[in-house]
Amino acid sequence: MDNNLNGLLTKWSNQSCRANKVNKELYTRYEVKRGLRDIDGKGVLAGLTRIGEVHAYIISDGKSVPVPGRLSYRGINIEDLVKGFLKDDRYGYEETCFLLLVGHLPDAIELRDFRGLIASNYELPRDFVRDIIMKAPSKDLMNTIARSVLTLFCFDDLADDLSERNVFRQSIQLIANFPLLAIYGYQAYAHYHEKKSFVIHSPRKDLSIAENILYMLRHDNQHTNLEAKLLDLALVLHAEHGGGNNSTFTTHVVSSAYTDIYSVVAAAMGSLKGLRHGGANIKVVEMFDEIKANVDNWEDPEEVTNYVEKLVTKQAYDRTGLVYGIGHAVYSISDPRAIIFKGYVRELAKEKGLDKEFELYNLVEKIAPEVIGKHRKIYKGISANVDFYSGFVYRMLDIPQQLFTPLFAVARISGWCAHILEELANDGKIIRPAYNCVEPKRIYLPLEKR
Known part of the structure; x- marks a missing residue:
């Protein structure tokens, strides 16, 4: 692609980006549940199922109260x-x-x-x-x-x-x-x-x-x-x-x-x-590679905490401010899959001679929610999700x-x-939720007047 075409691509993609941006205040005005979730993570009811249930809270006195997942x-x-x-x-x-x-x-x-x-x-x-x-x-x-x-x-x-x-x-x-x-x-x-x-x-x-x-x-x-x-x-x-x-x-x-x-x-x-979905376990493994390379003493809570602080404040790894594998859209106190997995992960780590690495994961799991809570407002509790350990397991399996x-x-x-x-x-209707168009009305201009 020549320089002229490259320039046009850059110009028009920037214009497209500006044309597609929606004022964030409008989401509040129109009560849009972004991600089809309330601010506390509770999902908008979009259907019924008999197959699987994810349970993370109870209603007490009209309020949503987090419980173990x-x-x-x-x-x-x-x-x-x-x-x-x-x-x-x-x-x-x-x-x-x-x-x-x-x-x-x-x-x-x-x-x-x-x-x-x-x-x-x-x-x-x-x-x-x-x-x-x-x-x-x-x-x-x-x-x-x-x-x-x-x-x-x-x-x-x-x-x-x-x-x-x-x-x-x-x-x-x-x-x-x-x-x-x-x-x-x-x-x-x-x-x-x-x-x-x-x-x-x-x-x-x-x-x-x-x-x-x-x-x-x-x-x-x-x-x-x-x-x-x-x-x-x-x-x-x-x-x-x-x-x-x-x-x-x-x-x-x-x-x-x-x-x-x-x-x-x-x-x-x-x-x-x-x-943001299945690719998260790769990010966890890559993040821990960075932690292992930059933390001298994996058993020192203070040193590990300092590095997690850098992750959360966008000074380390991919500078997104995320601690991958910590937090979930629904679970708050705990992800039952991570709890089940963890005991067997420990056993495999012992078989593979990777006890110290497992303990580093364990330490970050304890530290990360506290550090995240210190730096940003948390509307619900956060804990390790299943991705936190799955990548470590796959690596131990030489996958x-x-x-x-x-x-x-x-x-x-x-x-x-x-x-x-x-x-x-269940022969339901085609799924078609509503979207409000917030673009101002404009008149059509003939080509010679644009």
Whole structure:
């Protein structure tokens, strides 16, 4: 692009930015709930769901009072769900998928058959890896997966069939395909962009989804039991988070237009890619790399506090003033996923010889809310969210950073599909909220008078 065109692009983009700015006072005047949330974080009621519940407050004397966070899948407390499959020493993600899709916990026979159904879909269309994944590999795997999902439409003879049975079939296929799309997409990326060997392992039908992820990712196919169990736990904790989170709400919005499941999931992928949503765990890991490089004594609360102060006052890391992994749109006192995760993270850190790094995370988790509260007005409590530890876990599992957000998608595809089925089952209206236009009225000027 020559200098003249560059100049025009700069000029007009600046004008566009000014033309699109809305006076912030107008949001108050028109009582607009920005982000569809009240100032205290309470979401605007936009729908009803039977799939997942995020509970973070109670109403007492007409006021919203924060309480320890609670997450339920189909009415079952996530803590009880996790304790159940861990107590029996089995992998829990597949039965979590069944619970979200079907609506109840499977019995032993149903779980066996459901796992078999998932395993029977552990394959992509013929030549898909060669013709789709290996060609023009993107530098961002979320885009690679989204493109692959849209391409799967072409291989489905019933792609536009919105009947309940067909969409359920497509859901099973996508749940089984997502690990392959993510891992194979990474292998293509690593080969073309990092000049690494291109190695493709076919998944094994006798392994769980968590085991297969590690099996396909690692050249030697090896993993410990604790590694696979912790990855499985991560998948369970990321599988669903109510209807209001950005990507799941996207599935409701797009499904309400009566389009195909592949288009819906691709839209959700675009949402999850964002740094304000699924991309946050990458920022946490990068932020801690900065902390480790700039704090001499990781065990000194004063030194760590000083660096967190620099983060909050925009003097360190990316200078946004954010402490990534701290705070949540809904939770205030605690994120139940982070609490569940933390104990097992400690165990894996010990196995990997990373106890000191875990304690640094633990120290920042304690310090950050106090520092943030000192420097800015907090309308509700803040605490560590699940992203605070998930990136650390993935790094301990030797999972490349490029796969952090795709693994979130591998987990959340089950929740997305459940919500797509729910939107279609209830035959609701197309989702179309109101926007007030605040642009002043102007008359049209002929070209010669402008």
